[in-house]
Structure formats: C-alpha cells, structure tokens
Amino acid sequence: MARITLRQLLDHAAERGYAVPAFNINNMEQGLAIMDAASACDAPVIIQASRGARSYANDIMLSRMMDALVEIYPDIPLCIHQDHGNNEATCLTAIRHGFTSVMMDGSLMADGKTPASYDYNVEITATVAEMAHAVGASVEGELGVLGSLESGHGEAEDGHGAAGALTQEQMLTDPDQAVDFVLQTRVDALAIACGTSHGAYKFSRKPDGDILAMHVIEAIHERLPNTHLVMHGSSSVPQELQDIINANGGEMPQTFGVPVEEIVRGIRHGVRKVNIDTDCRMAMAGQFRKVATASPAEFDPRKFLKPAMDAMRDLCRARFEAFGTAGNAGRIKVIPMDEMAKRHAGGLLDPQMSAARAA
Numbered sequence: 001m002a003r004i005t006l007r008q009l010l011d012h013a014a015e016r017g018y019a020v021p022a023f024n025i026n027n028m029e030q031g032l033a034i035m036d037a038a039s040a041c042d043a044p045v046i047i048q049a050s051r052g053a054r055s056y057a058n059d060i061m062l063s064r065m066m067d068a069l070v071e072i073y074p075d076i077p078l079c080i081h082q083d084h085g086n087n088e089a090t091c092l093t094a095i096r097h098g099f100t101s102v103m104m105d106g107s108l109m110a111d112g113k114t115p116a117s118y119d120y121n122v123e124i125t126a127t128v129a130e131m132a133h134a135v136g137a138s139v140e141g142e143l144g145v146l147g148s149l150e151s152g153h154g155e156a157e158d159g160h161g162a163a164g165a166l167t168q169e170q171m172l173t174d175p176d177q178a179v180d181f182v183l184q185t186r187v188d189a190l191a192i193a194c195g196t197s198h199g200a201y202k203f204s205r206k207p208d209g210d211i212l213a214m215h216v217i218e219a220i221h222e223r224l225p226n227t228h229l230v231m232h233g234s235s236s237v238p239q240e241l242q243d244i245i246n247a248n249g250g251e252m253p254q255t256f257g258v259p260v261e262e263i264v265r266g267i268r269h270g271v272r273k274v275n276i277d278t279d280c281r282m283a284m285a286g287q288f289r290k291v292a293t294a295s296p297a298e299f300d301p302r303k304f305l306k307p308a309m310d311a312m313r314d315l316c317r318a319r320f321e322a323f324g325t326a327g328n329a330g331r332i333k334v335i336p337m338d339e340m341a342k343r344h345a346g347g348l349l350d351p352q353m354s355a356a357r358a359a
C-alpha cells in the first residue's frame with residue numbers, strides 16, 4: 001500500500017530540501033521505466049496523466065496499471081496526479097479512479113486554451129480544493145499562463161495550452177497575487193509561470209534571465225515559504241537526445257530546454273515538483289528510430305520498446321539523482337488518504353497554519 005498524496009510527499013521534500021520529478025505517462029512501458037528507475041535509487045515517485053493520456057489509455061487501464069505498479073514496487077511511495085485538470089469533472093473522475101492528487105488549472109478556461117480571469121481561477125480552484133481535500137486528495141493550482149517569453153505565445157500539448165499572443169504580465173506570476181491566491185484557494189502546491197513552456201521548442205538559445213525568469217520563483221518563495229512550487233515544462237531537451245533522433249532520420253530543429261542546473265537552483269527556492277514529459281518522449285523516440293535504422297528488417301515491437309524503456313529509465317534515474325529525490329523513498333511512512341482528509345478538515349494543512357507555524 002504505497003499510494004501517497006502529493007501533499008505528504010512534497011511536505012517531506014520541503015523538510016529535506018529536495019524536489020520530485022513528475023513524469024507523464026500514457027502506457028505500461030513508461031510506467032515500468034519510471035518505477036524501475038525509482039526502485040534502483042530508492043526515490044519516491046509522481047506519475048501524472050493528462051486528459052490526453054486518460055483518453056489514450058482509458059481510465060480503467062490506467063488505474064489498474066497503477067494498482068499493478070504499487071503491487072510490483074511496494075517500497076516506492078507513488079503519487080498519482082492529474083496533470084492540467086480543466087474543470088471539476090476531470091478532477092473528480094481522476095480521484096474516483098484512484099488518483100491521489102489533481103491539478104486544477106484555472107489559469108485557462110475549461111476549453112484548455114483561453115486565458116481565464118483571476119476571479120474565475122480563484123473560484124474554481126477553491127471549489128476543487130474543498131472537494132478534493134474532503135477525501136484527502138491534494139490539489140495543485142496554477143497562477144499565470146505558461147508561455148514563451150521569447151515568442152510571446154503558449155504551446156499546446158495534449159490539447160492543453162494558451163492560444164494566441166500573451167502579455168509579459170500574463171507569462172510571469174505576480175508574487176503578491178500568488179499570496180492572495182494560495183490563501184483563498186488553500187492549494188497544496190502552486191504552479192507558476194516563469195518563462196518555461198510545454199513541448200520541445202522552449203528556447204532558441206541557451207536560456208538566460210531574460211527568457212527564463214528564475215527570479216520570479218525566488219520572489220514567490222520569499223513571500224510563500226511554506227507553499228510547494230511547481231515548475232511546468234521543465235524538460236531539459238538534452239542535446240544528445242536531439243542528436244540520436246537526428247542521426248537516425250529525424251528532423252528536429254535545434255532547440256534548448258530548461259538546464260538541469262537552473263532547476264536545481266529553483267529547488268533551493270521552494271520548487272518541489274518538476275514536470276517532465278518531452279525528455280521522456282525524446283528518449284524513447286530516439287531508440288525507436290535507432291532500431292528502425294539499424295535493423296530495417298525488425299518487426300517485433302518489443303525490440304523497439306525494450307531499448308526505449310531502458311533509455312527512459314536512465315533519464316528518470318538521472319533526474320531523481322539531480323533533484324535529490326534518490327534515497328528518500330525508504331524515509332517516508334505513507335499517511336492514508338482518510339487521515340489526510342481529517343488533517344485538511346481540521347485546518348492542520350491550511351497555508352495560513354503553515355505560515356503561522358513558520359513564523
């Protein structure tokens with residue numbers, strides 16, 4: 001029984017000064033690759049599924065797979081998280097299928113592409129937080145709209161992402177507004193906008209302070225020292241993965257992601273959850289291409305999938321080690337969701353309480 005809530009996991013991470021990568025999955029091979037990596041270095045895990053993943057794999061398939069992963073890896077605390085929930089129904093059905101945590105992304109309207117007003121965001125996020133906390137599940141909110149400070153546009157991934165031009169103001173979370181948002185919504189974790197965007201094409205050059213605004217994270221952490229911060233779009237898009245793809249018939253234009261050292265800097269300033277999808281996709285796709293190029297007669301899917309799993313496993317392990325996640329699974333005693341629900345109901349996990357305790 002090792003399903004853990006996001007709140008408990010990130011509280012532990014904050015106490016010990018590490019962060020947890022949140023890897024997106026769509027299928028069995030990705031689930032096994034992540035858990036294999038975690039088990040090899042004793043890291044607790046966040047596996048997240050987008051709405052796109054849920055419709056690709058089917059909710060029943062996904063939830064039984066999570067049961068299986070918990071059974072196969074009983075010593076690894078596993079948080080199962082809804083990535084970019086667009087409304088109450090998405091979040092509640094996720095919890096019904098065994099997710100221990102949901103993201104209610106009210107920075108965009110339910111269509112997943114129109115930037116929403118601040119009041120809309122507060123209202124829907126607070127509503128979801130109240131319902132989720134009642135059953136012990138955790139909630140991540142988002143303030144600010146994910147978009148590229150270079151291009152001034154969002155990037156859609158799995159059907160989710162701002163459409164049209166965005167202002168600098170929208171793309172950088174306001175630290176004062178963040179305080180108000182957390183107090184009003186009672187979210188357990190807050191996704192912030194600091195210049196990262198979804199997908200592989202984040203930056204056209206190695207990012208500096210103009211296009212990756214890490215100072216925003218530092219300012220928010222200063223005002224909200226007890227709120228767990230989340231970095232979205234935080235794949236590093238390693239050059240060697242681009243090279244494998246392009247050496248084997250791929251045509252990925254040169255691109256740059258978020259350097260691991262910048263993420264590590266964020267971890268020193270309250271970042272506790274780091275979303276990574278593109279790197280895993282690239283690690284797998286590179287191996288598919290390599291096998292297809294080296295062995296054109298090959299047609300056994302496992303001959304493609306096995307090296308792809310191994311490449312994803314190695315990537316996940318490197319992130320567990322870089323973020324300080326490794327070595328912490330065995331230190332966590334999982335609190336059941338019913339107990340988390342009682343703590344939420346008793347106000348023990350309110351942001352105000354945490355702030356008061358810290359003072």
Ligand SMILES: [Zn+2]
Nearest residue numbers: 084232233275
């Ligand atoms: Zn995201």
